[in-house]
Amino acid sequence: MKNLIVTLGFIFAAQPIWAACAEDKVTVSGDWGQARFSVDVADDPQERARGLMFVEDLPIMSGMLFVYEQPQPVSFWMQNTLIPLDMIFAAPDGEILSIHENAIPLETTPIPGGDGILVVLEINGGLSARLGIAEGDFLQHPALGSKAFLNCDEKSDD
DSSP, X not given: OHHHHHHHHHHHHTSOGGGGGSTTEEEEEETTEXXXXXXXXXXXXXXXXXXXXXXXXXXXXXXXXXXXXXXXXXXXXXXXXXXXXXXXXXXXTOBXXXXXXXXXXXXXXXXXXEEEEEEEEEXXXXXXXXXXXXXXXXXXXXXXXXXXXXXXXXXXXX
């Protein structure tokens, strides 16, 4: 596992900083290092309602980012979701406020994420623990107030 994290760190470090500003990328950073996920963004009610329902396989460093118009209490369930997922709930500044690991496929019991949530990152079940992602770490994405530490203004057309 340690080799996976080290390898991922080298891969991500080699990419230009502006690549982290892409709408289809989320970077998670913490004391353990950082990881970058390719994501589909669900930023309207219909996309958020469908989420990852009926998806049979999710590539390892992929996921879905749910973006809300304003910070709010959110709750998820796994109805029609066929794979276990980790749900990472974050505040408007990108701080991870809570993580629900290994949500059970097809379960309809609500999974509360807490108050003040602006985005939720769903990734493969168990991956957040394997990478070391924890509450207090940070998500980086253009939808968040995290541009200050991404320096997205330096994006180039190269």
